[in-house]
Amino acid sequence: MTALLEVEDLRTSFKVESGRFQAVDGIDLRLEAGRTLGVVGESGCGKSVTALSIMGLVASPPGEVAAAKIRFEGRDLLALSADAMRDLRGDRLAMIFQEPMTSLNPAFTVGDQIAEAIQRHRGLDRAAAWARAVEMLRRVHIPAAEARAHDYPHKLSGGMRQRVMIAMALALDPKLLIADEPTTALDVTVQAQILDLLRRLRAESGMAILIITHDLGVIAELADDVTVMYAGKVVERAPVEALFEAPQHPYTIGLLGSIPRLEREQARLDAIEGVVPNPLSPPAGCRFHPRCPFAEARCREAEPGLGPVGPSHFAACWRTPLP
Amino acid sequence: MMTFLVRRLAIILPTLVFVSFIIFGLQQLLPGDPALAMAGEERDPDAIAHIRKTLRLDEPIAMRYAYWMAGVVQGDLGISLRIQKPVGELVLQKLPVTLQLAAMAMLVALLIGIPMGMLSAVKNGSAWDYGANVIALWGLSTPNFWLGIMMILLFSVELGWLPASGYVPPAEGLGANLAAMVMPAFVLGNAIAAVMMRHTRSAMLQVLSSDYVRTARAKGLYERAVIGKHAWRNASIPVITLGALEFGQLLSGAVLTEQVFSIPGFGKLIVDAVFNRDYAVVQGVVLCTASAYILLNFLADIAYMLVNPRLRS
Ligand SMILES: Nc1ncnc2c1ncn2[C@@H]1O[C@H](COP(=O)(O)OP(=O)(O)OP(=O)(O)O)[C@@H](O)[C@H]1O
Ligand code: SF4
Ligand SMILES: [Mg+2]
Numbered sequence: 001m002t003a004l005l006e007v008e009d010l011r012t013s014f015k016v017e018s019g020r021f022q023a024v025d026g027i028d029l030r031l032e033a034g035r036t037l038g039v040v041g042e043s044g045c046g047k048s049v050t051a052l053s054i055m056g057l058v059a060s061p062p063g064e065v066a067a068a069k070i071r072f073e074g075r076d077l078l079a080l081s082a083d084a085m086r087d088l089r090g091d092r093l094a095m096i097f098q099e100p101m102t103s104l105n106p107a108f109t110v111g112d113q114i115a116e117a118i119q120r121h122r123g124l125d126r127a128a129a130w131a132r133a134v135e136m137l138r139r140v141h142i143p144a145a146e147a148r149a150h151d152y153p154h155k156l157s158g159g160m161r162q163r164v165m166i167a168m169a170l171a172l173d174p175k176l177l178i179a180d181e182p183t184t185a186l187d188v189t190v191q192a193q194i195l196d197l198l199r200r201l202r203a204e205s206g207m208a209i210l211i212i213t214h215d216l217g218v219i220a221e222l223a224d225d226v227t228v229m230y231a232g233k234v235v236e237r238a239p240v241e242a243l244f245e246a247p248q249h250p251y252t253i254g255l256l257g258s259i260p261r262l263e264r265e266q267a268r269l270d271a272i273e274g275v276v277p278n279p280l281s282p283p284a285g286c287r288f289h290p291r292c293p294f295a296e297a298r299c300r301e302a303e304p305g306l307g308p309v310g311p312s313h314f315a316a317c318w319r320t321p322l323p
Numbered sequence: 324m325m326t327f328l329v330r331r332l333a334i335i336l337p338t339l340v341f342v343s344f345i346i347f348g349l350q351q352l353l354p355g356d357p358a359l360a361m362a363g364e365e366r367d368p369d370a371i372a373h374i375r376k377t378l379r380l381d382e383p384i385a386m387r388y389a390y391w392m393a394g395v396v397q398g399d400l401g402i403s404l405r406i407q408k409p410v411g412e413l414v415l416q417k418l419p420v421t422l423q424l425a426a427m428a429m430l431v432a433l434l435i436g437i438p439m440g441m442l443s444a445v446k447n448g449s450a451w452d453y454g455a456n457v458i459a460l461w462g463l464s465t466p467n468f469w470l471g472i473m474m475i476l477l478f479s480v481e482l483g484w485l486p487a488s489g490y491v492p493p494a495e496g497l498g499a500n501l502a503a504m505v506m507p508a509f510v511l512g513n514a515i516a517a518v519m520m521r522h523t524r525s526a527m528l529q530v531l532s533s534d535y536v537r538t539a540r541a542k543g544l545y546e547r548a549v550i551g552k553h554a555w556r557n558a559s560i561p562v563i564t565l566g567a568l569e570f571g572q573l574l575s576g577a578v579l580t581e582q583v584f585s586i587p588g589f590g591k592l593i594v595d596a597v598f599n600r601d602y603a604v605v606q607g608v609v610l611c612t613a614s615a616y617i618l619l620n621f622l623a624d625i626a627y628m629l630v631n632p633r634l635r636s
Contacts, residue, residue: 086544088543106535107630108556117543154633
């Protein structure tokens with residue numbers, strides 16, 4: 001089966017005063033049509049940069065995206081012209097963001113902001129695009145959708161705005177939705193509603209989702225497969241059951257030890273001892289070794305590669321399988 | 324929205340009254356006796372007494388203010404002693420000139436300042452940005468009268484393309500009218516364009532890094548919609564306010580520029596009136612321009628509200 005999205009050796013760096021820093025350092029992702037891939041990791045590990053790199057939204061300068069391959073529906077996104085990429089964005093490939101409060105333009109009604117994308121990609125007239133926008137608002141369960149379409153974003157709550165963002169992203173029936181921490185900024189009850197909505201919409205449309213989060217609770221709710229990132233690299237990849245039942249990488253084990261539950265006050269992943277390494281000068285050898293309880297001499301010298309540890313299960317650790 | 328407008332309107336009247344106090348009060352500080360100035364060389368005591376009487380110069384200042392205001396509210400700004408014409412008529416005569424000059428200058432400022440500011444923000448850090456900033460610095464640091472004289476030397480004296488000075492009413496030929504106005508309008512607009520450019524640039528830079536601009540790009544919108552619609556609509560808010568203030572400034576007359584190009588607008592009218600101790604004219608013109616300024620501010624508030632939905636509800 002050919003993948004919907006294939007990313008190989010993605011490297012995205014930013015030019016900063018003190019040089020170039022590698023926010024994403026050679027990661028691979030693979031996502032089949034209709035499936036959901038979760039990408040999890042601590043703040044600053046490069047999750048958003050990965051998403052923006054796939055979307056072609058990394059500003060250059062200061063950013064620079066390089067990869068062996070970014071293929072979407074069989075097309076090499078790196079080889080696409082800016083225009084072809086624009087045609088794809090918002091149409092076959094859509095994204096929602098972490099900050100619903102600031103991601104909508106305060107100067108235009110939400111209906112206008114949804115209709116605009118429809119007009120851009122489908123060339124519908126204004127009335128037809130507006131009708132479709134209202135229909136989308138209904139599909140994301142916004143009450144009194146006709147009236148709400150005329151509202152400006154400041155009138156809506158965070159949860160409502162995130163629903164509007166989802167309506168906007170799904171208005172053109174994308175094959176892939178990239179959801180970058182879609183629930184992080186919301187209250188716990190609203191989080192559950194949004195996840196529920198995403199699950200329902202996924203079942204209706206058959207789209208694939210790349211869900212980015214630092215919340216393993218979200219992964220458990222939504223994902224089929226999981227990729228764990230640490231300091232710009234993939235450290236473990238597994239089907240979701242395997243990851244929760246038998247995590248292989250010490251970092252993942254640490255994450256699961258501090259698994260937050262959706263119902264409870266959200267615990268952050270940084271319950272693991274120590275801090276994320278400075279991306280400008282990552283530690284030699286395994287990047288996790290300063291924080292790893294299993295670290296030994298070779299961990300400080302050489303970097304472990306991603307190797308098989310079970311069916312469809314990979315980890316980048318010298319010591320797996322752990323005793 | 325209505326309360327916002329009503330509140331704004333409610334401020335206007337007291338402001339105007341306050342402004343009229345200031346105008347009238349400062350006027351009294353001008354040195355020299357207008358009656359003496361008016362009476363001419365002979366200083367005929369009868370004539371002086373007559374002037375004092377018609378001007379009510381012997382009455383207390385409060386009474387004189389009351390007389391003046393009573394006239395003003397009925398649309399009577401008094402009579403120019405020098406020219407022996409109603410001040411209202413003089414103002415109406417000069418108004419089209421000043422209005423045309425201000426409008427043309429503003430057009431120059433907008434046409435240069437906003438695109439340049441947008442360009443330098445979109446191409447932040449590039450040669451375009453650098454070039455636009457150099458031009459803006461030049462615009463800010465060039466005195467108007469110097470630029471005016473240089474333009475006259477180049478376009479009138481050297482090339483002979485444009486008249487050096489003077490004013491032609493549009494009724495006597497639109498071409499000649501525009502030829503006479505284009506240089507002063509450019510000189511005035513040039514300085515404002517620089518300010519506009521800087522404000523547009525910084526507003527655009529801020530907006531371009533916002534999340535909603537990223538959302539607009541994620542929708543696959545063309546850059547012209549991302550910049551022209553999503554970014555500019557938000558960046559235009561401070562620029563509108565600035566534009567209204569600058570326009571108000573232009574309406575109060577561009578004294579030096581009008582002098583250099585011999586344009587008979589408010590600037591020239593008021594300078595002549597001050598030198599001639601023509602009280603009524605000074606008061607009338609200043610009151611009119613101050614009112615225009617306040618009105619423009621009010622209009623800017625409305626425009627501000629129209630582009631900013633948070634203020635509308
Ligand atoms: N435009 C940029 N210029 C410079 N550095 C950047 C830029 N965008 C991101 N970075 C850096 O890249 C690194 C990875 O950032 P990224 O936003 O991908 O983290 P994240 O995993 O999404 O974290 P979070 O959970 O906080 O969203 C961070 O150190 C960040 O500071
Ligand atoms: S390679 Fe060594 S330091 Fe890195 S995770 Fe495995 S045990 Fe820990
Ligand atoms: Mg992020």
